[in-house]
Amino acid sequence: MDLHQQPREFVKLRDFAKLSPVSESTIRRWVTAGKIEHIQPGNSGTTILIPLDALARIDAAASAQGTNQSLGAAPTNDIPGRLPKWKTTQH
Numbered sequence: 656m657d658l659h660q661q662p663r664e665f666v667k668l669r670d671f672a673k674l675s676p677v678s679e680s681t682i683r684r685w686v687t688a689g690k691i692e693h694i695q696p697g698n699s700g701t702t703i704l705i706p707l708d709a710l711a712r713i714d715a716a717a718s719a720q721g722t723n724q725s726l727g728a729a730p731t732n733d734i735p736g737r738l739p740k741w742k743t744t745q746h
Contacts, residue, residue, distance in 0.1 A: 666707060667705075671705040693709075
């Protein structure tokens, strides 16, 4: 390790979810799919730790898409076809 390199700070998955704009279950899916960097010091079923700098990458991915959605989120209007009546009716 380089002497000038700062050590990375890791937080538990639940704490990371509280800091991020996405839910804990979404982050768990990303961990399973390998979409977000993490470490698991013990065997499977133990605490999952995520580096805090991954939060900046999630925000950057959302900004690059030009939306408020985060990494791995599907666009809201991606289903072809007619809109349901409740969406087309104006009140």
